[in-house]
Amino acid sequence: MAGAVYSRVREELLARGTPLSTYRVQLHKGFSFEDARRIVPYLVRLGISDIYCSPYLKASPGSTHGYDCVDHKQINPEVGSPAQHEAFCATVREHGLGQVLDVVPNHMGIETFNPLWFDVLENGPSSVYARFFDVDWHPVKDELAGKVLLPVLGDQYGVVLEKGELKLGFRDGAFVIHYYDRLFPVAPRQYGLILARGLGGLEVRLGLTNTHLIELQSILTAIRHLPERTETDRQRILERNREKEVIKRRLAALTAASPEVAAHIAANVEAINGKPGDPRSLDELDAILEGGSYRLAQWRVAGEEINYRRFFDINSLAAIRVEDPEVFAEAHQLIFEWLRKGQVTGLRIDHPDGLYDPTAYFLSLQERYFLERARALFEAEHARQAEQWPEVERRLRERWRAEAGANVDSPLRKALFVAVEKIQGGRERIPDSWAVHGTTGYRFANAVGGIFVQPNAEGMMTDTYHRFIGEAPNFEELVYEKKRLIMRDFMSSELNVLAHRLNRISELNRRTRDFTLNSLRRALMEFIALFPVYRTYVDNERPELDARDVRYIKDTLRHAKARNVTLNVTIFDFLGDVLLRRYPEHLGEHERAEMLAFAMKMQQVTGPVMAKGLEDTVFYVYQRMVALNEVGGEPENFGTSAAIFHERNHERAVHWPASMLTSSTHDTKRSEDVRARLNVLSELPEEWRQRVEHWSSLTRTHRSEMPEGPAPSLNDEYLFYQTVVGAWPMGGSLSGTALEEFRGRIRDYMLKAIKEAKVRTSWTNPDKDYEEGVSRYVEACLDEEKGRAFLADLLAFKRRIERPGQHNALGQLLMKLMSPGVVDTYQGCELWDLSLVDPDNRRPVDYAVRERMLRSLDEEAEKGRQELCTRLVADMTDGRIKLFVLAEGLRLRRRRQDLFRKGGYQALSLTGPRADAAVAFSREHGQSVVIAVAPRYTLSALESGGLAAAYEETSLELPASYASMTFRDVFTGQQVRPGRHGEGAVLPLSPLLVGFPLVLLEKE
Missing domain, CATH: 3.20.20.80 (Glycosidases)
Known part of the structure; x- marks a missing residue:
């Protein structure tokens, strides 16, 4: 069977x-x-x-x-x-x-009620869910042994307690602690302190033979016999879990049956809650909390002492x-x-x-x-x-x-x-x-966007940025510094845990036991700060480590030694032995397991440090060209060459044909269309330099002078200009409600950006004066009256780059649709989407509009494709052309499923004066063939007569076998036949670009 x-x-x-x-x-x-x-x-x-x-x-x-x-x-x-x-x-x-x-x-x-986490807080290591969460029950700080540190308080614990903000409560047979809208359990054994308080008076009032009093005393006996919260024997854990729930049910039933017992508990709760301003009256509540399995603390201590692993540095995600x-x-x-x-x-x-x-x-x-x-x-x-x-x-x-x-x-x-x-x-x-x-396709998103960046502009764009901000930041050094910042101020506790674990390992060998805890911690910080990728994947499953992992580790150790001449370099050799599974021969299985566990735990730390240091810090600091500052991006590289784009596509076709292809996600810093427009800046670097200098002079009066420097700083001002240019809606000027809404979006974005940058303000240490100064600047610049001159000049520049930006967006969409992989569309991006980072990119999507547009496009296509294409090209503002390209590409994929699941990939070359101003490739499987060509660097072409004229002497080189084929233009519907040229075939681009700005040919 x-x-x-x-x-x-x-x-x-x-x-x-x-x-x-x-x-x-x-x-x-x-x-x-x-x-x-x-x-x-x-x-x-x-x-x-x-x-x-x-x-x-x-x-x-x-x-x-x-x-x-x-x-x-x-x-x-x-x-x-x-x-x-x-x-x-x-x-x-x-x-x-x-x-x-x-x-x-x-x-x-864990910020709101989570039954598993609640049970852990109630019962500590004895919780049936204790092993579900990655909690260090034996942390560096002895006072936290067997406890979870909860950094949730707005002030220091003692201050919060004595202000009466922590309140004992009772409901459904259970005691809880209220902190505003947060709820925490009281450890079951602490119930005895609460119930026994004033018990003598209750005995006098009820009499020793009262059945309700006898039940209460029996409950107290059951509480005293509960297994300790530090118990880790499986049977004792199950016993505690069972009996504590029985105690709660009995208490609930007793208070429902006996008004006297209910009043006794209510009076005790009120007395234990004490009186704000009278510290001694809160000693009992303090003792009850101290007897539990968690320790409430101010939120600021999280970075150094938190003892549960988090998602990055977010305390509310365990x-x-x-x-x-x-x-x-x-x-x-x-x-x-x-x-x-x-x-x-x-x-x-x-x-x-x-x-x-x-x-x-x-x-x-x-x-x-x-x-x-x-x-x-x-x-x-x-x-x-x-x-x-x-x-x-x-x-x-x-x-x-x-x-x-x-x-x-x-x-x-x-x-x-x-x-x-x-x-x-x-x-x-x-x-x-x-x-x-x-x-999920971050790498592809950066590669496909990068091919629309003009590499020749790198020098001038870099110089413009450096001159404007008055300094020349080094990207790699920034990443190193910000990763150290993250470990120092936000993830110090994770580093401490690793250091102590490594220290215990060093004690296993007489050759390494003299390494001090502090020196090991320094070595770990250096290694992680210099580590070039998110993580390695060392495990015990494979006999040999991955060669790439070995190279990353060895290279990092070499760089760490070179940078730290005052640190005993043999520490790095020791660290390398642990990470590369080079265990001393005399070690037993337990010791080897400890070393492997350390390596695997460390791998869980390098990724969050990289993500927080690079994506969530450096990407908000290094503003040379923010279109490149994308998740998975490499802003130090000025765009992507066509050769690298083709290489990655080919590799995906061979090894990962079902990997996802994306261009916008819920996590992207800027939508695909914002980045596509900003890439046009690389086509007019001199004009960009003039514009930012002019805009700075126009908006100088809106800046606030502060002792630490102006608000915004020159770096943040440079970000503002790129943000406004990139996100300004398609079409003309804004006024009234539309301008107000846009102004609010930009203001909110800039406030988030400057906090993420962690330079003049941050989420953990906000500088309200600086934030208000930046807000005032944005409000004034985007005010119809105060910012009139700036807005007029900005809009004129935006109009100039908007059309080539649309061409970039359509080009990267075509490349995505035809590349090997699974094409992903983020909600709403079938039309123009000029969103910024979340929550801006999670605004509601009007699907009724999109559905009407799609139906209209289909109806118009049936009447005449070429006429439809002419109309779409004439007015691209409403985004119908993007929807048309997406639908036609997706439907082609559906028609030719085997081609797009199994088809090969071939980069195609071009000849002629604009040979470098287009990217082309073909896909082939069996009898199916598709050719895709996307023009790029189109600003000059559009300003000098249009694409068809610009590409008049530029042709696509094809394999000789294509000369006998007949193709159909997927967009316009016209038939196309390549001509023979020498040993191969050739296809002039100009005729194909007369009716539409993209070329997508399907073999008939």
């Missing part, structure tokens, strides 16, 4: 194709399952193959992103009910779409240990139910670099998916033999592991579509051992 089930499921899964295209929707209170269900027919018409949903497990109330899950076993009620989810999934399936779901395996939200099978099962229970039913067909995994062992995690996902699909088949066909499933499952698991688990080339290893949110720095690649289809 097991063999038959295995073969059937294997055949079914391997026959499935990967997505061709995805459309990302952000589900929250303002956009529910019902809203998503209504747009499904529109997505089908658009050409989408899979709807791609943000996380929708139960999250903190009001969450707009879903990454703060508080309960893995429930759907987010703000998004919809289980019935509405069923209806949504049914609609998706009925229309032939798949559903890719965003999954968060690394952390949970990391979970998904490497534990029990945690894995809990976190994925509902998700696998949806996968088993076929309601969800693919997963996007958030932040895999935060996982302890990503390789093992992805294998677990694929194995569990196979077993769940097998279970669905078994239940459907062998319902009467349900008792045999455990044995069948065991045999299926053994066969799967033999075929897929041990073979990285097995197609069964990737039966479930999985894309990972992995940022790749430099030449970094995702490990071949990962059972995934690729990344």
Whole structure:
């Protein structure tokens, strides 16, 4: 039976194709399952193959992103009910779409009620969920042994306590601590202190034979016999968990039955809460809190003493240990139910670099998916033999592991579509051992945008930036400094934990035991600050380490030694031995395991430090050309060469053909269209220099002079100009409500940007004077009266770069649509979208407008494609041309599925005066051939007679075999035949650009 089930499921899964295209929707209170269900027919018409949903497990109330899950076993009620989810999934399936779901395996939200976290706070190491969270129960600070540090208070603990802001409460048989809208549990053993207070008086009032009094005394006895909160024996943990709940139920029943006992408890609660201004009256409440499994503290101490792993430096997101099978099962229970039913067909995994062992995690996902699909088949066909499933499952698991688990080339290893949110720095690649289809596409977004940056402008753009701000920042040095800043001020506790762990390892060997804790900490800080990528993937699964990981580690150690001549360099050798699994021969298995665990824990730290230092700090400081400051970007490199773009596309076609291709996401700093417009600045660097100098003189009176320097600083002012130019809406001037709305968006963005930069203000140490000065500046510059001269000149410049910016946006869209991979569209980006970083990019999307436009485009195309294209090119302001390009490209992918899933990739060359001003490639599979050409650097062409005239002597070089083919222009519908030229074929570009600014040819 097991063999038959295995073969059937294997055949079914391997026959499935990967997505061709995805459309990302952000589900929250303002956009529910019902809203998503209504747009499904529109997505089908658009050409989408899979709807791609943000996380929708139960999250903190009001969450707009879903990454703060508080309960893995429930759907987010703000998004919809289980019935509405069923209806949504049914609609998706009925229309032939798949559903890719965003999954968060690394952390949970703990700011609001999370039953698992609440239990940990109540019971400490003795909680049944203690091992679910990555808590260090034996931290550096002895006072925190067996406790969780909770940095949630607005002031120092003693001040908050004595002001009466912490209140003891009682409800449903349980004692709790209130801190405004936050709720914390009281440790069950502390119930005895509260209930026994004034017990003698209650005995006198009720009499010793009173049944309610006897029940209360029995409850007190049960409390005294509870296992300690530090108990870690499994049976004692289960006993404590069971008995504490019995105590609560008995207390609830007793207070409901006895008004006297209820009054006794209420009086005690009131007395223990004390009186603000009388410190001694709060001693009992202090003692009750001290006896618990958490320690309340001011939020500022988090960076240095917090002892639970967080998502980056966000205190409200606690990391979970998904490497534990029990945690894995809990976190994925509902998700696998949806996968088993076929309601969800693919997963996007958030932040895999935060996982302890990503390789093992992805294998677990694929194995569990196979077993769940097998279970669905078994239940459907062998319902009467349900008792045999455990044995069948065991045999299926053994066969799967033999075929897929041990073979990285097995197609069964990737039966479930999985894309990972992995940022790749430099030449970094995702490990071949990962059972995934690729990344979510940050690398592609930067590459495709970068080909529209004119490299010749680098010198002048750099000089303009340096001259304007009066200094010449070095990008690599900035990254190093800001990573050190993050470790010093925001993630010092994580560094301390690593240092103490490494110190214990150094004590295992007489040759290393003399390394001091401080020197080890310094060495770790240097290594992490200099580490060039997000993380390595050292584990114990493979006999040999990945060669790239080894190179990154060795190079970093060499640089660290060169920079730290006063530090004993043998410390770096010791660190290298630990990270590279070079263990002394005399060490036993336990000691080796400790060293491996350190290396794997350290890998969980390098990623967050890089992300916070680079993306969330340097990208808001280094403003040379902010279009390059994108997630996964490399702003130190001025754009991307066509050769590198082609190289990465070819590599993806061969190794990761189902990796996602994106250009805008919910995380991007600027939308694809903002970046496309800003890239035009590289085509007129001298004009840009003149403009910023002129604008600075026009707005000088709006700046505020402060002792530390002007507000805004010159660096922030330079960011402001690029932001306004890039985000100004398509079309003409703004006034009234429209200008007010835009002004508010820019003001909010600038306030976020200067806090992220951490130079003059920050989230943790806000400088209100500086922030108000920047706000006043933005308000004045974008005021119809105060900023009249600035706005007029800005608008004139914006008009000049708008059209070539639109061409850039269309070009990068075409490149995305035709490149190897799964094309992703972020909600609303089918029309022009000039959004900035969140929350700006999460504004509501008007789908009614988009649906009407798409229907109109289809109707007009039926009447005459060339006439439609002429109209679209004549007026590009409303974005219909972008919607047209997207729909035609997606529909082509749907028509030629094998081509876009399996097709090869060939870069194409051009000849002629504008040979470098276009990027072209072909895709080929069997009899299917597609050619795509995107013009670039179009400003000069548009200002000197148009594209057709500019490309009159420029031609596309094609393989000789293409000369016998007939192609159809996907946009205009006209037929095209290449001509022979020498040993190959040639296709003049000018005739193709007469009717449309892009070339997309499909072999007929």
